[in-house]
Amino acid sequence: MAAKSSKYWEDRIAAGTWKTYNSLEEKNRELLEFYVDASEQVKKELYLIAEKYSKDGVLSLSDMHKQNRLTNLNRKFQDIIEDLGHKAEKSAKKNMQDGFRAVYENTAVSMGNEDFSMPNKKLMEKLLNEPWRGDSFSGRLWKNQKKLAVGLNELFLTGLQQGKTATEIAVSLHNFMGQGFNECHRLVRTETMHYLNDATMQRYKDAGTKYVQIWAAEDERTCVECSKYHGKIYSIDKCPHVPFHPNCRCTIVPVTDEKMIVEYEKKNNIKKDIEKKGDSDIINPSIAKAGTGVTVIRSLGNIKEDIITKEFGQIQTDEIIVTEERENHIKKRHPEDFELFKKYGDKAVTDPDYIIRDGKHEGTVFMVMKLPNTNLNVVVRIALESDGSGLKNSVMTFYRIRERNLKKLIEKNTDLLGKDAVLYKKE
Numbered sequence: 001m002a003a004k005s006s007k008y009w010e011d012r013i014a015a016g017t018w019k020t021y022n023s024l025e026e027k028n029r030e031l032l033e034f035y036v037d038a039s040e041q042v043k044k045e046l047y048l049i050a051e052k053y054s055k056d057g058v059l060s061l062s063d064m065h066k067q068n069r070l071t072n073l074n075r076k077f078q079d080i081i082e083d084l085g086h087k088a089e090k091s092a093k094k095n096m097q098d099g100f101r102a103v104y105e106n107t108a109v110s111m112g113n114e115d116f117s118m119p120n121k122k123l124m125e126k127l128l129n130e131p132w133r134g135d136s137f138s139g140r141l142w143k144n145q146k147k148l149a150v151g152l153n154e155l156f157l158t159g160l161q162q163g164k165t166a167t168e169i170a171v172s173l174h175n176f177m178g179q180g181f182n183e184c185h186r187l188v189r190t191e192t193m194h195y196l197n198d199a200t201m202q203r204y205k206d207a208g209t210k211y212v213q214i215w216a217a218e219d220e221r222t223c224v225e226c227s228k229y230h231g232k233i234y235s236i237d238k239c240p241h242v243p244f245h246p247n248c249r250c251t252i253v254p255v256t257d258e259k260m261i262v263e264y265e266k267k268n269n270i271k272k273d274i275e276k277k278g279d280s281d282i283i284n285p286s287i288a289k290a291g292t293g294v295t296v297i298r299s300l301g302n303i304k305e306d307i308i309t310k311e312f313g314q315i316q317t318d319e320i321i322v323t324e325e326r327e328n329h330i331k332k333r334h335p336e337d338f339e340l341f342k343k344y345g346d347k348a349v350t351d352p353d354y355i356i357r358d359g360k361h362e363g364t365v366f367m368v369m370k371l372p373n374t375n376l377n378v379v380v381r382i383a384l385e386s387d388g389s390g391l392k393n394s395v396m397t398f399y400r401i402r403e404r405n406l407k408k409l410i411e412k413n414t415d416l417l418g419k420d421a422v423l424y425k426k427e
């Protein structure tokens with residue numbers, strides 16, 4: 001299969017996201033109706049007061065202070081704005097969630113995963129309510145609403161103090177509501193773009209995508225902020241939040257081209273980082289053949305056969321060995337670990353404190369021996385009956401593992417296996 005370029009993903013995934021975004025923009029017209037309604041209500045309340053108490057169309061401050069008239073009007077404005085906030089929030093959230101589903105589906109299908117399952121409601125809610133750059137959608141929306149309510153009351157009071165007519169005050173309140181709408185609309189647009197990007201990101205995570213790339217809409221590639229990011233590659237858990245600013249339509253495409261990945265990893269020394277952990281020692285396990293004469297092997301003793309066969313079925317032998325090649329490899333790469341292995345290796349594999357099954361590699365177990373300040377973890381490949389004949393159980397690698405990481409190792413593999421990964425624990 002030919003490598004799929006960024007352009008390929010732009011035409012499918014990014015274009016799909018932008019299409020959904022545009023269709024939601026249509027639906028966001030509803031917001032304007034809510035604001036027009038609310039503005040009408042504000043005007044109505046103002047005129048009701050003016051009808052009763054104004055002289056020549058002018059309300060006096062002292063009259064407004066009588067019988068809590070001012071306080072009551074303030075409260076009415078507040079209620080109108082609160083009601084408006086609930087309507088705007090509900091409508092925007094519904095539209096955004098519809099958009100999330102559409103984008104998630106388009107991303108999955110574009111990547112060739114027809115039989116995907118949609119993230120559950122709880123996860124979708126969680127993503128929608130998660131703060132990014134300091135606040136969540138709802139947090140920002142209600143801050144805006146509060147500002148709007150406070151602003152209306154301040155404008156009203158200033159109008160009174162300046163002796164403006166009720167009609168003049170009504171105009172300034174109406175204009176202020178218009179500003180409120182613009183802010184709300186901009187907020188919803190930005191949050192929508194962010195949530196749609198959450199949908200693609202969630203799909204990439206669910207599909208096991210490792211690297212992603214920020215992709216600006218064509219007309220945005222000249223934007224000072226976005227042009228810095230356009231085309232930039234990130235490992236999936238390090239990708240910054242997009243959009244970068246209001247009305248930004250930057251989105252995220254997957255990086256699947258092996259050449260691009262290799263280049264990126266090389267540039268960022270990523271392979272090196274993985275190798276330091278020592279795990280990569282077992283990526284390509286080969287089981288030592290007994291008696292070939294080529295491989296120098298050292299016997300470490302006998303494995304706990306009952307525990308192993310109970311989990312894996314028949315094994316070729318209970319003998320466990322380490323090859324000279326493996327020992328040399330570790331000696332060079334992890335000299336301190338090697339000292340520990342020399343001292344405790346035999347005991348660790350014949351009488352371990354834990355035997356844990358590896359959920360990722362076939363027929364592989366971790367044999368862990370507890371030491372005063374750390375633990376020694378010996379990774380052993382079991383010679384299963386299905387492996388062909390003449391093979392022995394052999395040590396792939398070993399390294400020190402701290403208590404916390406041991407716990408993590410158990411959790412991770414229990415998760416992978418869908419059952420307890422601990423096959424044996426010394427009482």
Ligand SMILES: [Zn+2]
Pocket residue numbers: 220223224225226227244245248
């Ligand atoms: Zn921009």
Ligand SMILES: [Zn+2]
Pocket residue numbers: 216217220223226243244245248249250
């Ligand atoms: Zn942008």
